[in-house]
Amino acid sequence: MAERIDGKQVAADVRAKVGEAVKTLPGQPTLAVVLVGEDPASQVYVRNKVRQTEEAGMRSLHHHLPVDASQDEVEALISRLNGDDEVDGILLQLPLPKGLDEQRAIECIAPAKDVDGLTEASAGRLVLGKDGLRPCTPTGCVILAKSVLGDDLSGKNVVVIGRSILVGKPAALLFLAENCTVTIAHSRTKDLAALCRTADILVPAVGRPEMVKGDWVKPGAVLIDVGINRIDAPEKGEGKTRLVGDADFGDCEKVAGHITPVPGGVGPMTIACLLRNTVIAACYRRGWALPSGL
């Protein structure tokens, strides 16, 4: 039976380290969160980000634009935050309301303040192997893998299922930077189950509920499940839903050595890594030494 990787606990550890690091800095890092519109899920995420930022001893500024804000208004706000010397990190909460161009808006964020690691500059630096701000969810996956395998992941076979800009591609690059042997699988991959069985670390990130079955998993492998899917749960009552990952947990936990649950796995790591990036951005930008132990 696989051991559960407690993402909530690992995320709390990362946030505690961030909090300790913040105390050693000559000033207080500031994260600006930009929310456009009234999407209830986004409002919950933003509230959690603001609370956890403050708990880690950092300042957070919350900017809320109406759902009918224009592209120019969003970009003008980002430009203002770019020019505000108090602001170290800018988080533009995604998705934006329909009609707004997400990629163009992200590209307005000054690379030095890109705590989501989503600008072309940040992506380019990751590909080139230069230091920089890394995407949060993929960073969380690497930290979770290290939490059970130790800091040295070199030589591990990693299979990432999914090639999205947000998770799959950057996750593959981050594991490559850890000297893993990385394969990116996707919808055209042949014999996906057999490929997955070669993985020491399996990272499904496609958004298909319970797609990965137990017989896709190498005995003893580490399964880092990025999927967060809401599905109907009639067993809980009429109209009820529940969250499941991209892996069939009950099936995979019989084979894997370690497995992340959903919820309580990768999700909490995303926010913890955002806080970590805010410290890193503040240090780079203000010329402070990066605290050790981050």
Ligand SMILES: Nc1nc(=O)c2c([nH]1)NC[C@@H]1CN(c3ccc(C(=O)N[C@@H](CCC(=O)O)C(=O)O)cc3)C=[N+]21
């Ligand atoms: N610019 C931007 N950056 C993001 O990083 C970003 C974003 N926009 N938009 C939305 C997505 C989603 N996201 C999550 C963060 C935490 C959990 C999380 O902690 N989930 C809990 C459970 C949540 C629940 O119960 O609904 C868990 O998995 O245990 C999930 C999802 C960050 N996102």
